[in-house]
Amino acid sequence: MLEVSHLTKSYKKTKAVDDVTFSAGQGEVVVLVGPNGAGKSTTIKSIVGLLRFEGEISIGTYNNKALKAKELLSYVPEIPTLFPLLTVREHIEYMALAYGKAPDEEKLNALLKRFDLDDKVDKLGDELSKGMMQKVSICSAVIVDPEVIILDEPMIGLDPKAIKEIKKLILELKEANKTVMISTHMIEMIEDLWDRVIFMKEGKVIENIVRTEADLEDLEELFFKITGDSDE
Numbered sequence: 001m002l003e004v005s006h007l008t009k010s011y012k013k014t015k016a017v018d019d020v021t022f023s024a025g026q027g028e029v030v031v032l033v034g035p036n037g038a039g040k041s042t043t044i045k046s047i048v049g050l051l052r053f054e055g056e057i058s059i060g061t062y063n064n065k066a067l068k069a070k071e072l073l074s075y076v077p078e079i080p081t082l083f084p085l086l087t088v089r090e091h092i093e094y095m096a097l098a099y100g101k102a103p104d105e106e107k108l109n110a111l112l113k114r115f116d117l118d119d120k121v122d123k124l125g126d127e128l129s130k131g132m133m134q135k136v137s138i139c140s141a142v143i144v145d146p147e148v149i150i151l152d153e154p155m156i157g158l159d160p161k162a163i164k165e166i167k168k169l170i171l172e173l174k175e176a177n178k179t180v181m182i183s184t185h186m187i188e189m190i191e192d193l194w195d196r197v198i199f200m201k202e203g204k205v206i207e208n209i210v211r212t213e214a215d216l217e218d219l220e221e222l223f224f225k226i227t228g229d230s231d232e
Contacts, residue, residue: 001026001179002047002148007055009042016042017053018203024148024179024196029170031190032183033223034200040183041078043200044152047181048075059148071099074146078153078183080133082125088112088136089121095140103143111139114165131157138166148179155189167193187220194219199226 002024009017017039024030032040046053049064062069082091092111096103112118115135120128128136134157141149151170155163170193173180184190197219199207207226 001028001060002030002181003056003058004043004047005056005058007043007046007053007057009039009046009051009053015203017046020055020200020203020205022198022205022208024181026147026179027174027177028195029174029180029182029193030196030198031194032181032198032200033185033187036185037202038200039203040200041152042203044075044150044181044183048073048150072147073150074141074144074148075150076134076137076141076152076154078156080130080137082128082133082136084124084126086125087122088117088125088128088132091125091136092140092143096143099144101144108139108143111142114169115139115162131159131162134158135162138169142169142173146178148181149173151180151182151184153184153186154182155184155186163189187223191219197222199223 004023005021007017007020008015020039020043032043034040042051045051047057047064049070057064059069059072062072086094089108089112092108093103109118112121115138117132117135117139120132125133134154138154154166158166167189170180170182182190182193195211197209198205
C-alpha cells in the first residue's frame with residue numbers, strides 16, 4: 001500500500017535521507033525508529049508531500065504527489081496546528097469535507113467521547129492545550145477513513161488514558177486492513193503494536209525487521225543493539 005523507493009533528501013550539502021527503500025502493506029503496523037537526526041521526520045514529511053525529494057513514493061497505485069494518493073492518506077504531525085477560530089467539532093467536520101466526504105456524525109461523536117473531547121466541542125483551536133490539540137488532530141485523521149495513516153510521535157503530550165485509546169485505535173485500524181506508520185522515540189509505547197520495525201541512523205535504513213520473522217527481543221534492547229547507541 002505504501003512504497004518508498006530510493007528516497008533521498010538533501011539540505012544543501014547534507015543528506016538527511018540517503019537512498020531509503022521500504023514498504024508497508026495493508027493491515028501492517030510499521031514503526032520507524034532511530035536516534036535524533038536519523039532522518040525519520042524528513043522521511044515522513046516526504047511521504048505526506050511536504051518536501052521535495054529524489055526517488056519514488058507511491059500510495060496504493062498512485063504517485064504520492066497525485067490527488068488520488070492524497071485521498072488515501074491522512075497524517076498526524078508531531079506538532080499539531082489547529083485553526084484558531086474553528087471549534088473542535090468544526091475542525092473534524094472540516095477535515096471530512098476537505099476529503100469530499102460528509103461528516104459521519106455517529107463516528108465523530110464516538111471519537112469525541114473516546115478522547116474526552118465531548119465536553120469541549122465548542123472550544124476554539126487557540127483555547128486548547130497541546131494534548132487536546134493532539135487529540136483533535138488524531139480524530140481529524142481518522143474521520144476521513146484513510147487507507148494509510150501516518151502518525152509522527154502521536155503519543156507525546158497525551159495523558160495515560162488517551163495513550164491507551166490511541167494504542168487500541170491503531171490495533172483497530174490494523175484489523176480493518178489499514179496501513180499504519182508510526183514514527184516515534186517512545187519505543188516502550190509501541191512494543192505490543194508493531195508488525196515491522198524500520199531502524200534508521202544517519203539518514204539510512206540500517207535494519208528492517210518483520211515481527212513474524214524475528215527472534216523476538218525487547219524492542220528497546222534491540223534498538224540499542226542495532227543503532228549502537230548506549231542506554232546508559
